[in-house]
Amino acid sequence: MNAKRFSGVGTALVTPFTSDYSIDFTALRKLVELQLDGGTDFLVVQGTTGESPTLSSTEKQQVLETVAEVNNKRLPIVYGVGGNNTVDVAEKIKQVDTSLVDGILSVSPYYNKPTQEGIYQHYKYIAEVSDLPIILYNVPGRTSSNVVAETTLRLSEIPTIVAMKEASGSLEQIMEIIRNKPDDFLLLSGDDALTLPILACGGDGVISVVSNALPEKFGKMVHAGLKGDWELARKLHYELLPVTGLFFAEGNPGGVKEALVFRKIMEKYMRLPLVNVSSALSEKIVGEMNALV
Template sequence: MTKFIGTGVALITPFKSDLSIDFDALERLVEYNIENGTDYLVISGTTGESVTVTPEEKKELVSFIAKVNNGRLPLVLGIGGNNTLAVVKEIQTTDFSAIDGILSVSPYYSKPTQEGIYQHFKAIAEDSPLPIILYNVPGRTSSNMLPTTTFRLAKDFDNIVAVKEAGNNVHQYLELLRTKPKDFLILSGDDDLALGVALAGGSGVISVIGQALPKEFSEMIRLGIARKAKEAYDIHFKLMPVTGMIFSENNPAGIKAVLSALNISKPHVRLPLVEATDELKEAIKVELKSLGKS
């Protein structure tokens, strides 16, 4: 699945001051990423505040992004949750005509066993008309999908083609890379570890910071996949401070502060999230200036 190799970005959902969707800002963001080297776009993930976007708004987002994109980049749609039947129903009733893949998070809150995780994704795979990227993010789900479960799913279902691993666990990344099936993709979901994963044999990243600095970040990942470590780390070290900053309070408030400083969108988020503090916003502006970005 070469369309998911490289840098995918987990798009924010920009909001106006009244917290309605800012479609003008969203168009700027999509065009900015297309023009600056992003390989594919991910819609309605955690960074897109999917839990506070209504089903109607989600349909509007997909339709709008598909129209702006106009087939230029592959599109991945987030469809996941801890109610398996509801996830399957959403898959059955979604128009996938402009979508290339599904990103589906491991069930959160319920804390299922490994067998429960397997059965959840089995039900999804049996109904999905598109390739599936599994999403393991233990810090949000409170349960870790182990490599043995990931690869059991990959072996049993041809449409499960990748995992977005976001456990910030170097050992688990290496175990995934060591034991993965030949054509299965290991994608980093941790911006700070993405280069190391690429250099070790990973296929890329689904990034948060990448949407704000797409030219630099996507070039770093390309160099990493090509095993050009020195050139890649030159970029990595420059991006380290701002990458750390965006996760210091909450995601996506941090990345929205960066995009606000770049005049792409506003910093507004929906409760229970709150905007980045003034101190963080100022630190981000200073760091972007040092990168020649403001």
């Protein structure tokens, strides 16, 4: 499978809502157009940033169809399908419309805290039923379990598993994966703030929250790093670093939605249990966006 189409910047799209908390499809279309115009390399639909736990299966399909319609095959689309019931995840993957989707992003099982062998067997099971390439997702801060480098490397030998989105925060673990992985297996940053050091270590790109609101500048930073233009990449990294921290200061995607309000893409509404960021943080984000856009 061609993993290279998932290198560079993949934007983990937020889901816009109206004041009655229904999906704002007009805003969603504007968000996709912003990504297309801003130089994003692929689109990620219904990751955690898209508030996927609060969307019904019908709503998720509607979001996917809308993104696919606006995208019109211009960029690859990765669809989030994960969970802690292996058989259920596999069934959902089998139901994905492969005419709309180019890859699957699947988070490691959360809450029930499987062993490394359990994580391996989970992914092996879903890979065997998938006609689409699978991107693994390691985010211990959300799942309460870490996919260690050895497990990732074992999984990289399975043909349908093409990449790992790494959000462990451990550069040592990430370097161990990069040092030993097959050439056709991608290592993608799952932490916006660590994207530049991960690229410098040999990473292949990022699945980003920041690029929702700043696809032009964030994409320029990533592409400079991939080309080895470290002076430009470092300059842009440090320009983006303050707002990156602010986006996550009170949880995701509250911060980046504030920035998208600033860019006149959408309103800031989120579904419970998530709530808007504080007015103090909102003011700081607007201040940084004024300097960046």
